[in-house]
Amino acid sequence: MADAAYTYDYSPALVPAADERGEGMWRWRRLLPLDGADVFPLPVGGTPLVAPPRLRAALDLPGLLLKDETRSFSGSNKDRATALCLADAARRGAPAVVAASSGNLAVSCAAGAAAVGIPAHLFVSTHTVSPHKVALMRAYGATVWRVDGPYEDAYRLSEAVCARLGWYNRNTGTNPLAVQGKKTVAFEVWEQMGRTLPDLAYVPVGDGTTIAAFVVGCEELVRCGVAARVPRVIGVQATGAAPLVAAYAAGRVDWTPVPSTTFADGIGVGDPFFGRAALEGVRRTDGEYVAVDDDAIRAAIALLAQTSGLLAEPAGAAALAGAIAHCAQHRPGEERVLVLVTGTGLKDQRWLPQGGGAAIEVGPSLDAFLAALERADGSDST
């Protein structure tokens, strides 16, 4: 099912006209397998494209653009996939929806299921799930099955449950609608950039769905005849979970699974479900794969927050870390460089960067403040 290929009768008529009505991802209904606008009640997509002047200056990247997916209903780009899957589940009258995840996918699925009124059953591993994430899933009313075993056990059980009970399977590795939903981010970037695609695009890679979908979206715009060529797409993995980086460099379409050791849980995938599509897709764009270590990701979170006012989670800032490392070697000059910011840092305080602004104790008088300010300025300049 994961390889099911959706194709369309590509032509400019599938692309919304500039003055056509319709907001968010359903604006692209003619390039989707179904139009969920009347089924899925939460607005999805239509996230901002940000031109960050201070970050551009700091990195000497005058053509840098950020696609800010943190503004989605559950704070991550998983919501695009959730919307399409849950609209499908609602149309089919599914008795329940199932996902195995301990992160953003499960939280997104819980929120989307609540919105359409289908019970959500989420399978998490007791070995890896954080209590905060379980609390978030439960807040949306989902039933959380805490499976006594590693993540793979939770995943296998969720698949077995769907097979036995006929519950709707939202797992990204199984449900081809995930890629279809997520590809809409490329469409929006194209429209927000004045109906043109960027030259370079940096995309974080965990299970590979986001980057595979981004490439598909760009390719479909070319097939529709509204874009001249796809951007070079650069996949960014965390050094602690980078099986595709080595595989890509070796020209292979398979990879050696690794244990994940990165703190960036959203991309901490050592054996990606969509690895093949993620490798082949990037290769078709003449792209690259790069790895960034956890310190580089932490630095990117801090830089993004402190120059742009945009707080990302580790996986959400990984593409920026990759862009910084990669652009330092391959100066893009005036090229238009897109960085996908996939998830919010507001959701989990463990993600907050250290070493930001100072916190200073002070008495309530102006004199006390002025003395403390002088001391602080003095320590800044030493």
Place this chain on the structure above:
Amino acid sequence: MADAAYTYDYSPALVPAADERGEGMWRWRRLLPLDGADVFPLPVGGTPLVAPPRLRAALDLPGLLLKDETRSFSGSNKDRATALCLADAARRGAPAVVAASSGNLAVSCAAGAAAVGIPAHLFVSTHTVSPHKVALMRAYGATVWRVDGPYEDAYRLSEAVCARLGWYNRNTGTNPLAVQGKKTVAFEVWEQMGRTLPDLAYVPVGDGTTIAAFVVGCEELVRCGVAARVPRVIGVQATGAAPLVAAYAAGRVDWTPVPSTTFADGIGVGDPFFGRAALEGVRRTDGEYVAVDDDAIRAAIALLAQTSGLLAEPAGAAALAGAIAHCAQHRPGEERVLVLVTGTGLKDQRWLPQGGGAAIEVGPSLDAFLAALERADGSDST
């Protein structure tokens, strides 16, 4: 300065045409004191208006609409005020921007200041601020002054600092641009509802800025000649911080300050800066003030999350709690009922509702799951 009145040469020409370009709050630049689109780089406003089918059914309110302000860059409606104030500060070449707050306003100010590149100095009380909020402010690079005293001391010190050093004052009680920025939410609702205003609007009330601004926005649309009448605006306070409820019932424009005892920190204001404008504004709309206790707010958070997939903080769900209580007495029937959801619940896990979905331990086999499911279903039905 707080009473500075901005007026405009009201006419339909100040309102954007349906096909006019421009997104977010700067779309309304002809009804704002300044157009910050070229100064403030973070997109602001343009938040979704949600028609939640399951919540409508649960409450028997077929005309219910939610204005979802959680989708803003720092997760709250403070960002509208921040955007206008920071655009003003940037235009003036302010050396620093100052706010006294221990909550969303400070986080919003930290984010906005980072985006425009002005150092932010935030004054918090060591008595009340949460370590998580301080960490958020610092993550955006702000300097946090932990004032040894109650909130009032932090506020007074921040005002004294601005007076002495010429730093830009973002305090809502002092800077009239806060109301000007926040009024844009009413404009957007009007446009999203097909260029018409709702019949009833429920708005949470802490310091009173949000509701005063909402009334101003509605009145300006009437003055422009594009709306027939303002909605009846219902101010919602937490029972533990409800000075305006008693004052309104007594027909007064002043109030007796109270100590705040509500858990809804965003509206836990016992002596509101904008109390007078908040009382007079609601009175002009023939509105009302209602109080909801903390349990009702907790129930509203859970109901909103579990029927609509929208997670609000306590202050953000207070207006819904008020709508539930008020509509139970005054059946609005088919009237169009707007509820303002002012801030996200993703930001702080202490805000998550209890008693949502179950968390169930289970072994990794399908048989173990099926047995556990049977037990869970059995306990549901007893």
